[in-house]
Amino acid sequence: MDNGKLFYSGSNAGYGPADVGRDPGIWDLETNTFDKIPGLSDPDQMETSATVMLPPAQDQKFMVIGGGGVGESDKSSDKSRLVDLKDPDPRFRDGPTLEKGTRYPSASLLPDDSVLVTGGSEDYRGRGGSDVLQARMYDPKSSTYKRVADPAVGRNYHSGSVLLPDGRVMIFGSDSLFADKANTKPGVFEQRIEIYTPPYLFRDSRPTLSDGPKSVERGGTAAFRTKDPASLRTAKLMRPSAVTHVTDVEQRSVALDMKKTADGIEVTIPKNSALVPPGWYMLFVTDEEGTPSEGVWVEVA
The missing domain is CATH 2.60.40.10 (Immunoglobulins)
Incomplete structure (x- = not known):
């Protein structure tokens, strides 16, 4: 945060106890105190969610996207949760929803202040052929999603996206648990890379x-x-x-x-x-x- 404190959104990569260390809040390193932030409407589905600091960073507004249940749960969330840390009494509120529950979404800030949200899966590590082949652009000013060009490659565990200096976004990785919808064949690590070209480059x-x-x-x-x-x-x-x-x-x-x-x-x-x-x-x-x-x-x- 811009005051030197640490914000924990509740997002986590996976595993660990279901009832320890999952409350979002602000950690003051000088006093070693942790103030919880209330308001999450689905606190049991924050695992494998993505957190972004919305632009500009000076506003100290954050969004938490998707997520799911603890461990190998088949639960997934379609929610986007928003919190304003400039508020003297910060509290999460629900923002716009995705079309499907999405674990492992990738989210990249773009230079026009929009956020590209792509990929993920409805179930744990794409189990049951549940990869989400959709992408959306989030507009922080209107707090709305707009559907954009869909990815061709499923992305779940061990995937990510990176803004490139030319304004495009590179999407990569994925480590599906299984290679088929029936869950009978072991998965392999995805080596294909996709490049997304935003509308502003046309x-x-x-x-x-x-x-x-x-x-x-x-x-x-x-x-x-x-x-x-x-x-x-x-x-x-x-x-x-x-x-x-x-x-x-x-x-x-x-x-x-x-x-x-x-x-x-x-x-x-x-x-x-x-x-x-x-x-x-x-x-x-x-x-x-x-x-x-x-x-x-x-x-x-």
Whole structure:
């Protein structure tokens, strides 16, 4: 969190006791206290759910997607749960639902502030041929899902998705328990990779960024050239993913203050190290339609 505390959403990768360590809440490391966050409508189905920090990271709003019962349970949830940690008394509320109960969903933040949610399975590790061959785009502003191009490959346990610097998303992995719907043949690890191209890449043109620094300090500014500064609306740092077991604690999109110049822009990096941990980020700008530039790698020191 931006105040240095740790938020636990209740999402977990699997196994462990059903009644220990599953309550969501906020852990204050300085006082070693844990304050539970109430409101989950299906607390028994948070295993194998996905959690994302919704953009911009400054808002401290989170969404928990799908999930299922503990261990090898056949229960799965179609819920999306939302929580605002800026609220003095945070509480989960239900957001829009998926069409099917979905364990192991993949969720990737996109540079236009939408969230791609794809894959997963209705049963434990795709058991019974239960992979969900659907993808949706979540709009944080309207809190709605929109169906987009469906994947061709089923994804469940040991799968993930990663935003690429060109604005596309790579979807990979899956470790089905069985290879057939009758559950008679052992599964094999999925080696095919899919690339999703969002609708914003089918527009006529996109912004460009060039001639900027490779490193910038927190609280500092960085200048970049672009061919049409007047058309730009947003700038953001997007941290690259580090995803495993439906868990991605690295993913975040940090909004930047942007000043337009005659031949480019100047962006200012927030000073807060809890909001902007040190390391490499992709810097994106978007135009008035939400079309993003290609990401430019910048190291925040």
